[in-house]
Amino acid sequence: SAVISQKPSRDICQRGTSLTIQCQVDSQVTMMFWYRQQPGQSLTLIATANQGSEATYESGFVIDKFPISRPNLTFSTLTVSNMSPEDSSIYLCSVWSGQGSYNEQFFGPGTRLTVL
Amino acid sequence: DAKTTQPNSMESNEEEPVHLPCNHSTISGTDYIHWYRQLPSQGPEYVIHGLTSNVNNRMASLAIAEDRKSSTLILHRATLRDAAVYYCILRDLYNTDKLIFGTGTRLQVFP
Numbered sequence: 650s651a652v653i654s655q656k657p658s659r660d661i662c663q664r665g666t667s668l669t670i671q672c673q674v675d676s677q678v679t680m681m682f683w684y685r686q687q688p689g690q691s692l693t694l695i696a697t698a699n700q701g702s703e704a705t706y707e708s709g710f711v712i713d714k715f716p717i718s719r720p721n722l723t724f725s726t727l728t729v730s731n732m733s734p735e736d737s738s739i740y741l742c743s744v745w746s747g748q749g750s751y752n753e754q755f756f757g758p759g760t761r762l763t764v765l
Numbered sequence: 766d767a768k769t770t771q772p773n774s775m776e777s778n779e780e781e782p783v784h785l786p787c788n789h790s791t792i793s794g795t796d797y798i799h800w801y802r803q804l805p806s807q808g809p810e811y812v813i814h815g816l817t818s819n820v821n822n823r824m825a826s827l828a829i830a831e832d833r834k835s836s837t838l839i840l841h842r843a844t845l846r847d848a849a850v851y852y853c854i855l856r857d858l859y860n861t862d863k864l865i866f867g868t869g870t871r872l873q874v875f876p
Contacts, residue, residue, distance in 0.1 A: 653808075680862055691852070692809065692866040741808050745862065750797065750816070754864055756808030 651676055651746040653757035661763045662732055669728045670760045672742035677722035683715070686739040686759070695740075698725045732764045769853045774871045777843045785838040785870050787853030792833050795857050799864065800827065800838050802849040809852065809866075812838065848874045 652675040662668050672681060683695040695715055696706045704717040718726045729736050739759040745752045770788040777783045789798065800812040813820055813827045815836075820827040826839040840847055852869040 682863070684866075691850075691868050694863055694865060697863065743808070743864075750858055753811035753814070754801070754809075756810070759808050 651678070651744050651755040653742060653744065653755055655740075655742060655757040655760050657760060658758065659761040659763075661765060664733050664764055666732055667728055667730045668732065668762060669726050670740050670742075670762075672725045672727070672757055674723045674744050676746070678744040678746070679722070680745065681719065681725045682743045682754075683717065683725070683727045684741045684743065684756075686741065688737070692741065695727070729762065732762075734764045737762055737764045769855060769867050771851070771853055771867060771870045773868065774873065776873045776875065777840075778875050779845060780842050783840040783843045783847070783872065783874075785840075785851050785853075785872065786835065787837070788835045789853070789855055790834045792855060793857065795859050796855040797858050798827065798829060798833075798836050799854045799856055800825070801852045801854065801864075801866075802847075803852070803869075804846075804849045812851070814856075843872075843874045845874050845876060848872055 654673045656671045681698045684692040685695055686692045694707050695710045696704045698704045698717045698719040700719045700722050714730055716728045739761050741756050741759045743754050743756040745754050797814050797816050799814040801809040802812050803809040813825050815827045828837045850869040850871050852866050854864050
């Protein structure tokens with residue numbers, strides 16, 4: 650299993666500012682994933698973060714808006730830049746744990762962001 | 766990514782069995798069928814997954830159709846704590862590490 654913590658748990662920000670969200674895992678993992686969940690919606694994958702390389706972004710998400718750092722195998726940050734009210738969402742990180750076909754994905758508790 | 770189709774919502778009474786359906790007619794031979802659920806105000810959690818054979822664990826059972834174009838998540842005795850959004854997701858174990866979430870089924874459980 651994997652235990653994931655995120656900071657902050659929630660924040661209220663002004664438009665035009667940036668917020669950095671931290672994700673800490675209790676074990677070393679190759680890949681970390683960042684998701685966004687807009688109000689009342691399902692989860693949308695933002696990007697995959699590998700240690701030692703640039704993050705891979707999904708269609709509709711760009712590095713300038715959502716820069717990601719992955720300094721080591723247990724930690725990652727996602728920055729939401731130049732925020733607007735449309736960025737109000739829950740942001741979650743996740744990792745795989747287990748071997749081969751027996752692995753499962755574990756999710757952090759999420760960071761609830763409100764942009765005014 | 767292969768697509769899944771689930772009903773938007775379902776209802777159940779407490780202590781009754783619940784059968785949550787999922788259609789995945791374009792499933793490929795290497796797609797595993799994963800189920801996750803998201804309780805209110807929490808991140809998603811793993812429920813069960815399988816490839817071809819039916820699977821059981823302490824949380825639920827997964828029944829997979831013989832042609833693999835559909836599956837059913839079975840909660841044997843629903844509790845109030847099982848009220849959540851249930852996501853059926855296909856993952857090609859050999860070609861991707863991503864989980865792509867659909868809209869899921871919101872399960873309501875009544876006392």
